[in-house]
Amino acid sequence: MSILILLIIILSNLFIIGGALALIRFPDSISRLHATGKAGSFCVILLLILVFINNPSLYNFFKILLLSFLVYFTSSQAAQLIAKASYKN
Amino acid sequence: MFSDSLNEIISLDKINFYTSISFSIAILIAMYRLWKGPNDFDRIIGLEFLSGVSVSIAVWSAFIYNHDTYIDVALAIASLSFIGTWIFSKLYTRKETE
Numbered sequence: 001m002s003i004l005i006l007l008i009i010i011l012s013n014l015f016i017i018g019g020a021l022a023l024i025r026f027p028d029s030i031s032r033l034h035a036t037g038k039a040g041s042f043c044v045i046l047l048l049i050l051v052f053i054n055n056p057s058l059y060n061f062f063k064i065l066l067l068s069f070l071v072y073f074t075s076s077q078a079a080q081l082i083a084k085a086s087y088k089n
Numbered sequence: 090m091f092s093d094s095l096n097e098i099i100s101l102d103k104i105n106f107y108t109s110i111s112f113s114i115a116i117l118i119a120m121y122r123l124w125k126g127p128n129d130f131d132r133i134i135g136l137e138f139l140s141g142v143s144v145s146i147a148v149w150s151a152f153i154y155n156h157d158t159y160i161d162v163a164l165a166i167a168s169l170s171f172i173g174t175w176i177f178s179k180l181y182t183r184k185e186t187e
Contacts, residue, residue, distance in 0.1 A: 002095040009104060013111040016145060020115040023122050023138055029130050032122075036134060040141030044163075047148040051160065060157055067164050071144065074171035078137055081178040086130045088182050 005050065012046040015039050029086055037079045044071050105153055112149070115142045133177050140170030 019039030026032045048064045095101065119142060122135035144163045151159035 002098055005095050006098065006104075009108065012145075013108055016115050016142065017111055019138065019141075020118040023135065024118050029128050029134070032131065033134050036138045036141070040138055040145070043145050044141065044148060047145055047152065048160075051148060051152050051157075054152055055155065055157065060160075063157070063160050063164075067148075067160060067167065070164065070167050070171075074167060074174075075137075075141075078171060078174040078178070081175060082130055082133055082137075085178045085182040086128075089130070 001053075005053065008046050008050050008053075012043050012050075015043045015046070019043070030083065033079055033082055033086075037075050041071055041075045044068075101153070108149060112142060112146055129181055133174060133181075136177070137170065137174050140166060140173075144170075 016039065019036045022035030022039065023032055026035060045068055048068055052060060052064050095104075116139065119135050119139040123132055123139065126132045126135060144167050147159050147163035147166060151157060151163070
């Protein structure tokens with residue numbers, strides 16, 4: 001079980017570094033938007049799975065479900081809004 | 090509590106140190122993109138990524154300190170950052186169409 005926790009932590013660090021590297025290295029505004037939205041959201045989801053493995057309870061489960069729904073919903077909607085604003089420009 | 094069984098392989102302080110370095114690098118790159126983006130939309134993207142990293146830091150401190158209250162902090166940061174991104178995006182579209 002501790003190997004799984006260590007793997008989740010290493011994967012989460014890799015995704016946040018990948019998102020930051022994509023933010024500084026990609027040439028266009030739309031490609032930066034494409035990379036950072038998914039990498040940041042997936043890092044948050046991996047850390048939420050880590051918190052639920054560490055302390056499993058029903059109250060914690062519903063809070064984590066609400067936060068993961070909120071993160072994915074707002075990330076996609078914000079990406080849509082920024083892309084529409086950048087397309088109208 | 091599985092974070093105690095993790096302590097046999099590698100120390101929790103060392104994991105916290107390396108993860109803090111990774112989050113700091115991500116925050117510095119997002120601040121660089123926020124400071125000099127070529128566009129206005131690059132600044133909004135940098136702000137969104139910065140809020141995502143801060144949500145991730147709040148969830149990480151919920152794991153490392155064994156407090157579940159930090160998840161509420163992450164929820165508040167996520168909902169407020171969505172409102173900020175929405176407002177900035179609407180502002181720049183309205184300025185371009187008029």
